[in-house]
Amino acid sequence: MTRILVTGASGFIGSHVAKHFHAQGHEVIATGRDVARLDVLSRAGLRSWVRDLSSDPLSPLTDETDVVVHCAALSSPWGRREQFMAANVLATKRLLDASRQSGVRRFVHFSSPSIYFRLGDQFNTPEAFEPPRKWINPYAETKWLAEQCVREAVSAGLPAVILRPRAVFGEGDRAIFPRLLGLAQRGWFPRIGDGKALIDVTYVANVVAAVQASMEYTVPVDGRAFNITNGESMQVRELLHHLFSALDLKVRMIPLPRSVAIALGGAAETIANVMPGRPEPRLSRYGVGVLGFSQTLDISAARQQLGYAPTISVIEGIARFAQWWKSRVQY
Ligand SMILES: NC(=O)c1ccc[n+]([C@@H]2O[C@H](COP(=O)([O-])OP(=O)(O)OC[C@H]3O[C@@H](n4cnc5c(N)ncnc54)[C@H](OP(=O)(O)O)[C@@H]3O)[C@@H](O)[C@H]2O)c1
Numbered sequence: 669m670t671r672i673l674v675t676g677a678s679g680f681i682g683s684h685v686a687k688h689f690h691a692q693g694h695e696v697i698a699t700g701r702d703v704a705r706l707d708v709l710s711r712a713g714l715r716s717w718v719r720d721l722s723s724d725p726l727s728p729l730t731d732e733t734d735v736v737v738h739c740a741a742l743s744s745p746w747g748r749r750e751q752f753m754a755a756n757v758l759a760t761k762r763l764l765d766a767s768r769q770s771g772v773r774r775f776v777h778f779s780s781p782s783i784y785f786r787l788g789d790q791f792n793t794p795e796a797f798e799p800p801r802k803w804i805n806p807y808a809e810t811k812w813l814a815e816q817c818v819r820e821a822v823s824a825g826l827p828a829v830i831l832r833p834r835a836v837f838g839e840g841d842r843a844i845f846p847r848l849l850g851l852a853q854r855g856w857f858p859r860i861g862d863g864k865a866l867i868d869v870t871y872v873a874n875v876v877a878a879v880q881a882s883m884e885y886t887v888p889v890d891g892r893a894f895n896i897t898n899g900e901s902m903q904v905r906e907l908l909h910h911l912f913s914a915l916d917l918k919v920r921m922i923p924l925p926r927s928v929a930i931a932l933g934g935a936a937e938t939i940a941n942v943m944p945g946r947p948e949p950r951l952s953r954y955g956v957g958v959l960g961f962s963q964t965l966d967i968s969a970a971r972q973q974l975g976y977a978p979t980i981s982v983i984e985g986i987a988r989f990a991q992w993w994k995s996r997v998q999y
Contacts, residue, residue, distance in 0.1 A: 670883075671695045673729055675721060675763065676739030677714075678705035680840045681778065681833075681875055685737050688876045690714050699729060700740065721759035726766035736767050737776045737879055741814075742807070743843065745782075745955070746940075746948035749806040756810035757817065764821040775828040776882045777818045779893060781965055782808040783832075787930060787953065789865070789962040795832070795893045795969060804954050819891040827889030829882040829974075831875075833896040834965055835958075838872030838985055839992035845911060849993075851950055852912065852919045858951070859921040860929045860960030863905030868897035868964050871985030874978035881974040894970040898978050898985070901964040910983060914990035929956045 672689050676682035678700025686698040686709060698709045698716040706716040719729060721740055730736065742755035760777070767775050784793050785804045803809035815830055822828050837844045851857055878896045881887070905921070912919045924932075933956040936949035957963070970976035980988075 669695055670734045672735045673697045673733045674737045675699050678702040680842050681836055682739035683840060684872050684876050685879055686714055721763055722754045726762055730766040730770035730772055733772055735774045736772050738763055739778050745805050745807055752806040752810040757813045760814040761817045764817055768821055768824055768826045775826055776879055777828060777830045779815050779830050779832045780811045781832045781834045783812045785957055787957045791962055791964050792966045794966045795895055822891035828891050829889055830893035831878055831896050832893055833870045833875045835869040836872055836875050837869055838989055845989060856920045856922050858924040860924050860956055861926045864903045865960055866901045866962040866964050867904050867907055868901050869982060870897050871980045873980050874898055878976050881976045887974055894974055895965040895967050896970055897965050897967050898982050899967050900982050904959050910986050914986045926960045929960055
């Protein structure tokens with residue numbers, strides 16, 4: 669039995685990871701800040717500890733822990749830079765330090781392909797990457813900075829693997845599909861460009877399989893990063909069609925040229941920036957980039973070096989998501 673610390677276990681991906689390893693008979697410490705969401709895990713028999721990774725002492729979490737799966741982050745295309753720095757960089761650095769001092773044997777770090785973002789088509793993007801001079805948002809910037817913290821910890825002796833999963837969806841999703849469904853709730857959806865841009869998404873159980881693969885002793889633990897997707901790039905219009913059909917939604921697609929969408933996204937961001945509370949705009953340049961330009965990832969390194977093999981198709985994943993969304997039970 670391995671003792672596994674899962675951070676962000678009160679969140680979407682972390683809860684799936686924690687439940688998976690618990691079901692396999694490992695000793696799982698599920699941690700997060702949201703007491704109610706952690707209580708759901710406790711009732712399912714997991715040990716859960718409420719901790720703020722940016723400020724609480726972390727050695728009680730990492731001492732006697734074999735593996736850390738670090739899912740916690742502020743995961744959003746919108747928000748204040750200082751909040752992203754605290755949740756994504758400071759928290760990661762503190763957890764890495766504690767893990768190294770406690771002798772953790774493997775650290776699996778969740779990063780994001782948002783770091784590759786460009787307002788342009790990008791096909792089969794590999795992991796090798798030069799950071800841009802200007803980031804699209806503080807999320808992408810701080811996910812990149814956190815990766816650098818992981819690489820420093822590797823140099824200091826901590827074995828680590830970095831995963832960059834693209835657009836994760838499934839039961840409990842709070843970000844990707846809910847945002848699309850929020851846009852579609854008025855009965856129409858912007859078809860940016862010709863709708864034929866290619867998109868990669870990843871069903872959450874496949875992400876869990878990537879974490880499991882990262883635990884194998886043959887895996888390189890030198891801090892290298894791996895793209896993770898379903899390996900089934902599809903046109904944005906196809907993905908939306910499958911999602912809306914699975915939920916029996918009638919949604920009209922309204923054509924919107926890319927240049928107009930970018931201008932509208934920029935204007936919406938400017939307005940949101942001066943509104944009280946800076947609410948997230950429904951359309952942003954980031955959203956336009958994701959839905960209006962092809963952004964596909966090369967996952968051959970994960971296949972070859974991790975032995976990663978996605979087993980649940982996008983269609984099957986959407987069916988499972990739709991079933992959960994319709995019931996809206998606490999997952
Ligand atoms: N979802 C995606 O499509 C996607 C794609 C690429 C990469 N990722 C990465 O995958 C990871 C998990 O994403 P997710 O979608 O599961 O996000 P999520 O549902 O928003 O969950 C984030 C988790 O992080 C925790 N957290 C944030 N700040 C914390 C802090 N200071 N101390 C302790 N816990 C903290 C939250 O705890 P509380 O809620 O309890 O406060 C929550 O459990 C993130 O690293 C994200 O960047 C996600």
